[in-house]
Amino acid sequence: MKAKLIDKTALAGVVGGLAAKMPVYAPVRDGRRVYFRFLAAEDEACLDYGNSDNAPKNLFFPHTETLMRFTRTARGHELVEDEAANQDQEMVLFGVRPCDVRSFTLLDYVFDQEKYTDPYYVERRKRTVIVALACLQPPASTCFCTSVGGHPAQADGADIMITEVGEQYLVEFLSEKGEKLAEFFGQLPEADAKTLARKEELVENAVAAIKTEIPGAMIKDWLDKNFEHPFWDQIHQSCLGCGTCTYLCPTCHCFDIRDELEGDQGIRLRTWDTCMYALYTQETSGHNPRPSQKQRWRQRLMHKFKYFVDNFREISCVGCGRCVINCPVNIDIRKLVSDIGRLMEAEEESNG
Amino acid sequence: MSAEVAEKQKTTATDWEPKIVALVCNWCTYAGADLAGISRLQYPPNVRLIRLPCSGRINPFYIVKALQHGADGVLVSGCHPGECHYISGNLSARRKFAFLENFLNYIGIEKDRTIFTWISASEGDKFARVIEEVTARVKALGPAEKLVKKLS
Amino acid sequence: MPNNIEQKIRDEARRLLTEKVVDVVVGYEEGTLPLLAAPCFITAPEEVDRLIFDASCKQNLAGYVHALIIEHRKSQARVKPEDKTEKTVAVIARGCTSRSIVIHLQERQYERENVVIIGVPCQGYIDKNKLSDKASGKEILAGKLDGDQVVIETAAGESRFPLEEVLAGSCLTCAWPNPVISDFMAGEEVAPRTTEDEFALVERFAAQDENQRWAYFEAEMNKCMRCYACRNVCPSCYCPTCFADQSQPEWVGAGINPSDNQVFQIMRMFHMAGRCVDCGSCVEVCAEGVDLRTFLKKLDYDDLKLYDHRAGVDLEKPSPLASFREDDPEEFILEP
Numbered sequence: 001m002k003a004k005l006i007d008k009t010a011l012a013g014v015v016g017g018l019a020a021k022m023p024v025y026a027p028v029r030d031g032r033r034v035y036f037r038f039l040a041a042e043d044e045a046c047l048d049y050g051n052s053d054n055a056p057k058n059l060f061f062p063h064t065e066t067l068m069r070f071t072r073t074a075r076g077h078e079l080v081e082d083e084a085a086n087q088d089q090e091m092v093l094f095g096v097r098p099c100d101v102r103s104f105t106l107l108d109y110v111f112d113q114e115k116y117t118d119p120y121y122v123e124r125r126k127r128t129v130i131v132a133l134a135c136l137q138p139p140a141s142t143c144f145c146t147s148v149g150g151h152p153a154q155a156d157g158a159d160i161m162i163t164e165v166g167e168q169y170l171v172e173f174l175s176e177k178g179e180k181l182a183e184f185f186g187q188l189p190e191a192d193a194k195t196l197a198r199k200e201e202l203v204e205n206a207v208a209a210i211k212t213e214i215p216g217a218m219i220k221d222w223l224d225k226n227f228e229h230p231f232w233d234q235i236h237q238s239c240l241g242c243g244t245c246t247y248l249c250p251t252c253h254c255f256d257i258r259d260e261l262e263g264d265q266g267i268r269l270r271t272w273d274t275c276m277y278a279l280y281t282q283e284t285s286g287h288n289p290r291p292s293q294k295q296r297w298r299q300r301l302m303h304k305f306k307y308f309v310d311n312f313r314e315i316s317c318v319g320c321g322r323c324v325i326n327c328p329v330n331i332d333i334r335k336l337v338s339d340i341g342r343l344m345e346a347e348e349e350s351n352g
Numbered sequence: 353m354s355a356e357v358a359e360k361q362k363t364t365a366t367d368w369e370p371k372i373v374a375l376v377c378n379w380c381t382y383a384g385a386d387l388a389g390i391s392r393l394q395y396p397p398n399v400r401l402i403r404l405p406c407s408g409r410i411n412p413f414y415i416v417k418a419l420q421h422g423a424d425g426v427l428v429s430g431c432h433p434g435e436c437h438y439i440s441g442n443l444s445a446r447r448k449f450a451f452l453e454n455f456l457n458y459i460g461i462e463k464d465r466t467i468f469t470w471i472s473a474s475e476g477d478k479f480a481r482v483i484e485e486v487t488a489r490v491k492a493l494g495p496a497e498k499l500v501k502k503l504s
Numbered sequence: 505m506p507n508n509i510e511q512k513i514r515d516e517a518r519r520l521l522t523e524k525v526v527d528v529v530v531g532y533e534e535g536t537l538p539l540l541a542a543p544c545f546i547t548a549p550e551e552v553d554r555l556i557f558d559a560s561c562k563q564n565l566a567g568y569v570h571a572l573i574i575e576h577r578k579s580q581a582r583v584k585p586e587d588k589t590e591k592t593v594a595v596i597a598r599g600c601t602s603r604s605i606v607i608h609l610q611e612r613q614y615e616r617e618n619v620v621i622i623g624v625p626c627q628g629y630i631d632k633n634k635l636s637d638k639a640s641g642k643e644i645l646a647g648k649l650d651g652d653q654v655v656i657e658t659a660a661g662e663s664r665f666p667l668e669e670v671l672a673g674s675c676l677t678c679a680w681p682n683p684v685i686s687d688f689m690a691g692e693e694v695a696p697r698t699t700e701d702e703f704a705l706v707e708r709f710a711a712q713d714e715n716q717r718w719a720y721f722e723a724e725m726n727k728c729m730r731c732y733a734c735r736n737v738c739p740s741c742y743c744p745t746c747f748a749d750q751s752q753p754e755w756v757g758a759g760i761n762p763s764d765n766q767v768f769q770i771m772r773m774f775h776m777a778g779r780c781v782d783c784g785s786c787v788e789v790c791a792e793g794v795d796l797r798t799f800l801k802k803l804d805y806d807d808l809k810l811y812d813h814r815a816g817v818d819l820e821k822p823s824p825l826a827s828f829r830e831d832d833p834e835e836f837i838l839e840p
């Protein structure tokens with residue numbers, strides 16, 4: 001691994017240089033918000049942001065995606081070759097926070113399995129170089145990556161890791177894919193031992209600065225045994241059943257598929273869907289196995305903290321805090337997980 | 353002709369002809385159209401009639417959907433107030449249409465994209481006149497662009 | 505320390521629950537983020553002290569009243585008629601909330617006896633976007649209300665400003681801050697805002713040219729991620745199956761397509777004609793900051809100008825689309 005140093009002021013130029021050569025998906029300030037999107041000519045990547053309002057998963061798994069095109073003809077429906085779909089250009093995903101980098105590892109479990117490979121996701125994922133940006137200040141007081149297996153300078157999954165150290169950035173090229181972009185950074189001096197030590201120190205501070213602690217890994221035991229429990233009657237009442245929490249979640253990955261037709265031209269679309277919608281499990285007969293928001297909320301919590309662990313041995317929450325910040329009725333997943341933790345303690349006490 | 357070619361012709365040809373959807377009630381306007389036909393009155397062929405039981409049965413959504421899926425204009429017509437076959441269907445409808453027309457215009461849809469009128473069963477001549485007028489107005493606006501759905 | 509209104513709310517809630525007048529009290533409690541109260545559901549007298557009421561209490565709670573009563577009715581579908589029970593819900597209601605309840609009653613969703621209205625005089629609530637501007641986009645680490653002032657703390661330090669400066673647009677022109685119907689009032693009525701400039705927003709917008717208006721509408725709708733929080737929070741959006749969720753016919757495409765976004769919002773807003781109480785809840789819940797109010801307010805405007813009606817203000821006055829007059833305005837009719 002090579003660790004290099006670049007001046008703070010020079011980084012914007014590097015992003016500009018990349019954007020001139022290939023599509024760069026990076027955080028852009030748009031009014032009050034910061035969104036990951038493809039940099040347009042007039043855009044500037046926003047480098048001093050906390051965390052983005054949307055999740056960068058959108059690059060690999062967008063809300064709405066055309067899977068195929070067809071034409072209605074006298075002979076029936078015929079597939080149309082979609083040229084735009086067969087691009088093989090490299091892309092850069094720039095400035096991703098470590099929690100969101102981790103979300104890709106989790107999404108890979110779902111979309112890139114031996115039994116089932118999602119060509120759309122995998123294709124884009126393969127040709128994208130991920131440049132991560134460590135959080136030396138936790139972006140928000142709602143961050144809790146350290147409670148769910150992450151950490152504010154975690155580099156796993158990134159091809160290049162950038163860490164702010166004083167007036168410079170430490171740039172680490174972590175993979176072959178990352179190395180290939182080294183030329184865009186120019187001739188950089190190697191980081192000296194002092195800077196590397198300083199980095200370690202800063203990272204330690206960052207970890208300490210995360211105040212939220214929830215028993216993320218612990219509650220699985222309880223979830224295993226308590227599919228039915230009065231707890232579930234309490235948590236969902238104010239839930240609007242909107243898609244805010246799951247649409248902004250970097251690890252949520254549920255989708256729906258539909259066909260649309262305009263004249264004789266048709267497309268097969270994939271759109272996000274969410275277990276928070278009543279419609280999500282509605283059957284054609286009208287029967288809904290998750291008839292109320294109670295079952296839907298249980299599903300969301302179970303999926304993140306139990307089912308995903310059962311399937312892939314990891315919690316599917318990276319602690320970014322987006323659902324906490326944006327839930328319009330302040331249903332706070334940190335609180336729910338902690339409540340379960342307290343329930344477990346109470347149960348343990350009464351048992352032993 | 354592929355849809356693409358059709359699209360091109362629509363926007364480039366100088367003799368572009370608008371596509372107009374007319375939502376009409378069964379008892380008055382449709383009969384009026386019939387009369388216009390029987391009387392062999394001439395009017396532009398741009399209008400596709402959709403017959404509904406009553407103007408009160410016209411879900412405002414039909415109007416918006418027509419604009420979304422390629423109509424350059426929408427004409428809505430029912431019985432004159434006081435002459436509704438179902439007594440007051442058109443009076444309820446009038447309020448819906450007023451809200452919708454004002455709202456669409458407010459958000460920036462051209463006023464003449466949606467036109468509302470009353471035509472009775474005996475007004476074959478008015479039917480022809482209205483179609484003439486509506487066609488001319490929509491033609492003057494050019495092809496609809498706002499609200500039109502393009503597949504992603 | 506509970507404020508005056510809170511004390512009265514809690515006492516009344518306690519009484520209603522102890523005397524078993526109601527099954528549940530819907531109100532607001534302190535949330536986990538600064539200056540953001542959460543809706544809460546109190547069923548036991550000993551829990552009433554959770555209830556709060558101040559400018560951090562945002563959503564219109566009438567939607568919950570509707571959902572609780574209707575869900576209960578559904579759960580009774582297979583119960584013998586003589587064994588059927590009714591659900592009674594108490595709700596903390598400011599002006600807009602009470603107006604939404606009036607709409608429910610007018611639309612025969614439940615009976616007046618099903619709901620106990622604990623009225624609160626309202627000074628308005630904090631708009632999250634305006635608040636975030638006050639913090640210059642920095643995270644608000646702590647916040648509190650201090651009389652008519654708001655105090656927030658960010659990494660840059662503490663700042664203080666008048667509540668008025670961060671009140672929601674709806675609240676700044678609110679003509680009905682006090683409940684229009686109630687069973688109990690938890691405080692002195694407050695003065696309504698002057699209504700003169702209530703529609704200034706609409707008039708300003710309408711004064712722009714057509715393409716400017718369209719450009720704004722288009723840009724706002726492009727922000728929408730189709731999460732449906734706006735619809736789901738709206739007390740007037742209680743349809744068992746919304747058009748947006750229907751698949752036969754599919755009224756509107758489910759994807760993020762500019763046209764589908766526009767059509768979704770046009771039709772949802774159209775369904776608010778004469779039924780929007782301008783509570784601003786839809787605006788407040790939107791994570792993408794879509795300006796819905798500029799458009800909804802137009803329907804409110806026409807409701808007043810064309811039909812001399814205000815949504816949910818008068819139980820006796822039918823809503824515009826449920827009534828008509830022979831001489832309704834029809835200037836928009838060609839060759840009338």
Ligand code: SF4
Nearest residue numbers: 252253254274275303
């Ligand atoms: S089931 Fe729910 S929580 Fe799980 S990925 Fe899907 S939307 Fe997210």
Ligand code: SF4
Nearest residue numbers: 239240242244245327
């Ligand atoms: S964002 Fe909040 S209200 Fe919306 S579905 Fe999620 S938990 Fe429920």
Ligand code: SF4
Nearest residue numbers: 728729731732734790
């Ligand atoms: S709440 Fe906002 S983002 Fe969600 S559907 Fe409504 S307008 Fe769109």
Ligand code: SF4
Nearest residue numbers: 741743746747772775
């Ligand atoms: S948008 Fe219309 S159909 Fe949908 S819930 Fe609201 S009122 Fe009902």
Ligand code: SF4
Nearest residue numbers: 738780781783784786
């Ligand atoms: S449309 Fe919005 S402002 Fe109007 S009643 Fe519904 S939630 Fe309130």
